[in-house]
Amino acid sequence: MSFLADRVRSRLSFGEALENDHMSQLHGQDLICVRGERTVFRALDFTLEAGGALILIGPNGAGKSSLLRMMAGLLKPYAGRLIWNDEDALDDMDEHGARLHYVGHHDAVKPVLSAAENIRFWAELRGGGDDGIAQALATLDIRHLYDVPGRFLSAGQKRRVNLARIIAAPAPLWLLDEPTTALDKATIKRLEGAIGAHRDGGGMVVLSTHADVDTPGAKTLDLAKFACSDPLDEEMMV
Amino acid sequence: MSAFVTLVKRDLSLAFRQGFDSLMVVAFFVIAVVLFPLGVGPEPNTLARIAAGTIWVAALLSSMLSLERLFQIDYEDGSLELLALSPVALEVTVIAKVVAHWLTTGLPLILTAPLLAVLMQLPNDGFLTLILALALGTPTLSLIGAVGAALILGSRRGGVLLSLLILPLYIPVLIFGVSAVDAAIGDMTVRPHLLILSGLFVGALALTPWASAAALRQSLE
Numbered sequence: 001m002s003f004l005a006d007r008v009r010s011r012l013s014f015g016e017a018l019e020n021d022h023m024s025q026l027h028g029q030d031l032i033c034v035r036g037e038r039t040v041f042r043a044l045d046f047t048l049e050a051g052g053a054l055i056l057i058g059p060n061g062a063g064k065s066s067l068l069r070m071m072a073g074l075l076k077p078y079a080g081r082l083i084w085n086d087e088d089a090l091d092d093m094d095e096h097g098a099r100l101h102y103v104g105h106h107d108a109v110k111p112v113l114s115a116a117e118n119i120r121f122w123a124e125l126r127g128g129g130d131d132g133i134a135q136a137l138a139t140l141d142i143r144h145l146y147d148v149p150g151r152f153l154s155a156g157q158k159r160r161v162n163l164a165r166i167i168a169a170p171a172p173l174w175l176l177d178e179p180t181t182a183l184d185k186a187t188i189k190r191l192e193g194a195i196g197a198h199r200d201g202g203g204m205v206v207l208s209t210h211a212d213v214d215t216p217g218a219k220t221l222d223l224a225k226f227a228c229s230d231p232l233d234e235e236m237m238v
Numbered sequence: 239m240s241a242f243v244t245l246v247k248r249d250l251s252l253a254f255r256q257g258f259d260s261l262m263v264v265a266f267f268v269i270a271v272v273l274f275p276l277g278v279g280p281e282p283n284t285l286a287r288i289a290a291g292t293i294w295v296a297a298l299l300s301s302m303l304s305l306e307r308l309f310q311i312d313y314e315d316g317s318l319e320l321l322a323l324s325p326v327a328l329e330v331t332v333i334a335k336v337v338a339h340w341l342t343t344g345l346p347l348i349l350t351a352p353l354l355a356v357l358m359q360l361p362n363d364g365f366l367t368l369i370l371a372l373a374l375g376t377p378t379l380s381l382i383g384a385v386g387a388a389l390i391l392g393s394r395r396g397g398v399l400l401s402l403l404i405l406p407l408y409i410p411v412l413i414f415g416v417s418a419v420d421a422a423i424g425d426m427t428v429r430p431h432l433l434i435l436s437g438l439f440v441g442a443l444a445l446t447p448w449a450s451a452a453a454l455r456q457s458l459e
Binding site for chain 2: 121
């Protein structure tokens with residue numbers, strides 16, 4: 001089993017990896033997403049460089065969450081490729097998982113574990129230590145919740161615990177699905193700060209949002225442009 | 239290895255803090271077995287005859303009782319997709335969860351079984367073999383059950399579906415578990431039965447984590 005630990009550790013040296021490899025890049029090529037019988041989007045291309053940010057906009061059902069899940073590898077593209085540094089990103093799912101943090105609609109906060117225990121579990125799974133956890137608690141201003149069990153946390157506090165998880169153990173790619181849900185204005189500012197710091201360190205961020213999140217120099221991807229109103233037509237099947 | 243230990247410790251602490259799961263499983267096991275003397279009468283010879291079978295069937299059913307929740311809670315609160323995205327292979331995560339499940343449900347069953355064997359008038363020769371057979375068989379039950387638990391994610395009335403999926407697969411474990419105890423009582427050699435149970439365990443350990451992980455990935459799409 002120790003080979004496994006080594007593998008995990010080698011993937012976690014993200015800081016070093018960034019130094020050797022300034023050219024980290026996530027590239028989506030001609031992606032098609034089909035949910036049920038309906039084509040959500042098609043012919044979608046995007047490129048995200050190290051330090052870059054991509055904001056996904058579009059009406060409900062345009063496929064923002066689907067695209068994020070696709071980038072995470074949770075949802076297989078119907079067609080098209082997802083490329084990380086010239087290699088197919090989804091070839092080795094464990095490796096892909098190690099380089100990303102995903103924040104979805106659910107906060108994954110266990111009601112019987114304290115806020116700190118919740119964060120610690122996810123951090124330890126990725127080799128994060130006490131320093132990272134302390135920094136995460138400070139960044140999102142939840143030090144006072146350290147001992148509070150998850151069941152006593154409000155929706156906004158749970159979201160803060162969930163976001164603290166991604167700061168506690170580093171990973172180059174952040175995939176944030178509506179990260180500002182339930183957050184107050186002050187915390188949104190803190191999140192913007194954290195995203196800024198992450199990008200300054202060479203990290204990448206993809207986030208979907210309806211609210212305004214201040215991310216200077218971010219590219220915007222409007223999913224409505226890739227919508228396909230017709231039901232799955234023959235051309236697309238080819 | 240450390241990630242594996244982290245996963246097991248987390249599931250154990252969740253089980254201890256929120257769960258009467260272990261307690262419920264043991265209570266169900268005891269009640270199910272106690273029903274038999276009430277049903278077939280207290281005649282010692284009759285009870286001794288059915289003791290091994292009764293205890294094994296009750297163990298099968300009670301181990302299944304807690305399986306529904308093996309992945310369900312993590313699935314509902316979003317933890318499962320994060321576990322799937324962690325650097326730890328999902329197959330390893332499955333094994334860790336099965337280990338935790340066995341420690342909180344299988345192990346208590348093994349510890350309770352001798353008491354119930356006394357109640358069921360199991361001849362003394364059969365005790366050690368019963369415990370050995372359960373120790374070899376219950377991990378297999380948890381491993382096979384994990385496949386079913388992963389397959390039912392997202393379905394309504396999952397519990398009933400789970401029993402339909404899993405109980406047929408439990409039959410080999412039941413047959414050789416009971417025949418091991420019968421062999422011990424009948425003064426025959428026990429070794430082949432225990433070897434087959436070990437074989438079933440090793441086979442399940444090698445195959446079921448892949449199946450469970452595949453089913454989990456499917457459920458997350």
